Amino acid sequence: MKNGGIVRNDLTEDDKNCTNGIKWIQDAFGDCVDTDLKLLGFIIGFISLLLWLVPLFPQLLQNYKTKKCDGLSLYFLFFWLVGDTCNMLGAILTNQQPIQKIIGVYYIFQDLVLWGQYGYYTYLYKRGERRGTIVVPCIAIASLTSFCFLPNDASHGHFQAFPSSPHSRVIRSVDSLRDPSFENALQMWPIFESYTDVLGYVIGSIAALCYFGGRIPQLVKNYRRKSCEGLSLLMFYIIIAANMTYGISVLLACTGWLYFLRHLPWVAGSLGCCFFDFIMISQYYYYNRRQAAGTDHERLLESEHEE
Template sequence: MAGENIPVAANVLGTIGTVFWCIQLVPQIWHNWRHKKTDGLPASMMLLWAVCSMPFGVYMILQNVNIPLQIQPQIFGFFGFVSWGQILYYNHEYSQLKATLLVIVSCLLCGGFEVLFILTLRIPYHKGITWPVLIFGVVAAIMLAVGFVPLYFEIWKRRGRVAGVNWVFLSVDSLGALFSLFALAAQGTFDILGGILYIVVFLAEVGIFSSHIIWRFRHRKLLRAAKESGKSVDELLAEMEKGKDIENETKASSVVQKPVDQGVSTDEATASASRSREERDLERGSD
């Protein structure tokens, strides 16, 4: 449990981290709204992130960490649900009303369960029974880490390219994780699970940055061609895929045509041989 006297440095760093994590999803939400699509941004990722704010909030509040870090999960969860609702609306053909209702109901359920668990676990926690709270911290860390798996799967499908993710969002998210980690360290009593959670976020996002940088380096000619032609990278990639499909269809049709031609030639040869035999039989008969 963190001490009652939180150092000023911890509060300052925690406030900076919370500000970053409060606004981190705003650029992504704006990006989704502007482009009216969320290709490459998995709904399961945003849902896991949003839901993990509930056990994360229970853990942070009962651990009595600095106030900014206590309110951080709630704001993070709210924006996570909003982004999830956008994915349902833009890419999964949910109606605007249905997506909005799902977001509101999900926020209320998570908020209600969080309050219930805090009130239920507070008494045994103050008596020294801390393992239930520890479980909430572990669950939050696992859900946050697993939330990156669908995104990495999308990156793998695109051979390392990151699509649909706003880079301002990722940058702010990484900074929020770093400052929150520094805030925990400045408390004097470092919370291990909270630290693991922030480290997981930072390392996962470093991996995302690295993957896209490598992809851009490998496809620098494609990026140059897109810039010169005035087309987007997605348009050029679509044209390349279309060209490959046409080429494959041409090859397949040529492979099918050869046996047919060979079959026709064989039939003609058989018919010719049959006619020759008939002519010979007629000649013998006339003799």
């Protein structure tokens, strides 16, 4: 799941302004970092965020070198795009800070480039079409999307970034609406402080399911092909590292069971994605050894035949 990232520490009633926290972190990320433990959690979460900026690069490079995308499951790409789209919608609907909207656009941009590669190498490259006829339009679409989604002025809300599973990359608002009518309406949902929290939780859960469930079609495709050729192993290593650092940052920032429940979809999604990614890596090594053994056996038969 694309959901590493900055984990916001909830403020107490006595310190809503985070007077003892690090100001630039509070201003940029809406995160109150006022202890060494919280600072460590923030640093690890920030590392996770950086990792989620690059996992697709190895796969994009692999596709470019081999000039094919046969190893990728179309459903895997579809669920990945849906998850990132949910992140972007969450950033817009909950009026998050511009940096989160920019990151959301960047994720969708990467997805569109990967889809462009898939369409080009699968349907046009083999027919001798001019290179770039799909990739260039995808870049144009992604750029247009960024202009449509970016705000004209700065937004005011705090945020919580889980750049899923990553990728993980799920963006959830933690703004609190202090109107008593909202608080009364949410009495049946004690873990939420506002409708914004509920909205972010629902969107994050949908994205988590997409990142989690999208692994299954890829695993099935690998099993049917008896091969992981075309998949970048480095991509999955980066994704696992991003999800693991996210999980550590959540544990370091955890203040109680309510905090854990608020993060449950992303924690569960991260662990689930790591589980499937480890299976994916196991498939990769198993099928590679199997193919290598088959090649050695064929060479042995050829040498015996020549003798």
